[in-house]
Amino acid sequence: MHTISSVVVVTAYVTVLTFVAVRARAALHFTEFSLAGRTLPLALVFGSLCATYVGPAFSIGFVGKGFESGFLFLGIGLAYAVQNILVGLLIAPRLRSLKNCHTLGDAIGQKYDQKCQVVAGIISVGLCAGFAAVMAKAGGIVLTDILGLPSWSAVIIVVAVTTLYTTFGGLRASVITDAFQFTAFAILLPVTLLLVLLFHLSGGAATFVKQASDATALGLGSTSLVNIVGLLAAFLLGETLIPPYANRALASRTTRISRNGFLLAGVFSVVWFTVMISLGIAARSIVPKDTGEDYILLTLVRYTMPAAGYTLLLVVLVSVIMSSLDSLLNAGAVAFAEDIVKPFVNMTDKTALNIGRCATIGIAAIAAAGAVAVPSIISGLLICYTIWAPAILPALIIGLWLKHPRPLAGILSMGVGTLIAIIFQFVSLPIKIPAILMALCVALLAYVLGHCIARPSYLVPRDSLDDGRRTMDE
Amino acid sequence: MEVIIFIIIVIAALLAIASGIWVAIALVSAISAHRDQANKENNH
Numbered sequence: 001m002h003t004i005s006s007v008v009v010v011t012a013y014v015t016v017l018t019f020v021a022v023r024a025r026a027a028l029h030f031t032e033f034s035l036a037g038r039t040l041p042l043a044l045v046f047g048s049l050c051a052t053y054v055g056p057a058f059s060i061g062f063v064g065k066g067f068e069s070g071f072l073f074l075g076i077g078l079a080y081a082v083q084n085i086l087v088g089l090l091i092a093p094r095l096r097s098l099k100n101c102h103t104l105g106d107a108i109g110q111k112y113d114q115k116c117q118v119v120a121g122i123i124s125v126g127l128c129a130g131f132a133a134v135m136a137k138a139g140g141i142v143l144t145d146i147l148g149l150p151s152w153s154a155v156i157i158v159v160a161v162t163t164l165y166t167t168f169g170g171l172r173a174s175v176i177t178d179a180f181q182f183t184a185f186a187i188l189l190p191v192t193l194l195l196v197l198l199f200h201l202s203g204g205a206a207t208f209v210k211q212a213s214d215a216t217a218l219g220l221g222s223t224s225l226v227n228i229v230g231l232l233a234a235f236l237l238g239e240t241l242i243p244p245y246a247n248r249a250l251a252s253r254t255t256r257i258s259r260n261g262f263l264l265a266g267v268f269s270v271v272w273f274t275v276m277i278s279l280g281i282a283a284r285s286i287v288p289k290d291t292g293e294d295y296i297l298l299t300l301v302r303y304t305m306p307a308a309g310y311t312l313l314l315v316v317l318v319s320v321i322m323s324s325l326d327s328l329l330n331a332g333a334v335a336f337a338e339d340i341v342k343p344f345v346n347m348t349d350k351t352a353l354n355i356g357r358c359a360t361i362g363i364a365a366i367a368a369a370g371a372v373a374v375p376s377i378i379s380g381l382l383i384c385y386t387i388w389a390p391a392i393l394p395a396l397i398i399g400l401w402l403k404h405p406r407p408l409a410g411i412l413s414m415g416v417g418t419l420i421a422i423i424f425q426f427v428s429l430p431i432k433i434p435a436i437l438m439a440l441c442v443a444l445l446a447y448v449l450g451h452c453i454a455r456p457s458y459l460v461p462r463d464s465l466d467d468g469r470r471t472m473d474e
Numbered sequence: 475m476e477v478i479i480f481i482i483i484v485i486a487a488l489l490a491i492a493s494g495i496w497v498a499i500a501l502v503s504a505i506s507a508h509r510d511q512a513n514k515e516n517n518h
Contacts, residue, residue, distance in 0.1 A: 180501060190487035
């Protein structure tokens, strides 16, 4: 009976999702595939940004952290809110104001040169595939729990459904389905919290606050200062302007919408973390103490909801994951077509669209295969964070603010940052400084070195410049 | 103090639900706008 109700709920959800995706219409031009025609309104930019960052770590992971360490991770999560707000105030409007810009690589290409664009494109595609592999693994875990399928077939189902609508609809389908999925989880998980607080928590507010205080003290006692600094750095920098966020900044209807979308997404992250952490704290008096961190939310919902409600929430968890996966597949595909292929091949709009679609399928296949190699959800995400921040952020942020950034500085910073971050995955540091901060410092030093030894682009004769570089008279 | 923390958490849950409803309304508008545009293109 439980299996039948599960299948009915899953089928109904997939049907509604397909209806929404079909309504989004297939992309007919590359600009629609990559930027949804640059027509996104504020609510959709906001919903899609939130749906993209609320993945397994910010839902299942945060509930587990609330259970283990109370409000400690709410404090750490504030760094993520600060990051979104700073991006909204300082970077997103500058990015949106660039003309003919489809990707971060495009932005870097316009500010530096074409070589930098290709390097940024390779890093973007690699990181999107890495993040997508982590999402595929998480989707597989949840779907296995719902339908009892083998892990590999659950991964294939999640990746195949997501790839289907992303390949044809591009960013528009991704944003529309993100909004649908956001609606589902932004309503159902807080409703679950309210139901647990009102009907399942014996002792009311006093018990809740006592559990929160005990767990927070336990969390602070068991986490070293270095760990807290490392986590703050990862939350502040690790996901800053990863390709799917940059695509949404670029696809906003106006510069103002781009800025406000990030500001609201930052504020929402505080609200969301509060809800997730509170679910974890409430679970302390309901769920057995020996339950694994990643299974707290699932166990809590199983104990407090009827069978159909439990299945519905599991489906919502799959959609939490799918909404992140579709954004990563689309962003990776657009970066591949725009930053890696376009600089070398003069292609028509239709060819670019087809290359984007093929790349979506290719990245999805890599993600499904790579899901097997992902050690765990959190460690997989931390590896991607540690590489992304030093590889791209110095070149991108300084490039957007300097009047005449120098291509050698960009290339050195991206190359050295990526290399050092990858090396830190295999070599443990002798001093206890978070790898992301060390790699970021090295990337910044490489940038400064490149900037000092390179000739300013406005002094280089026009004949020797690449397409993307400016001259003095420009 | 206990009651204040409890109220803050309930307000956070309500704000999250309100955000979901706001995006749902925008989603319905976007879908009908797309349908109108598609009908217009078909008529032309």
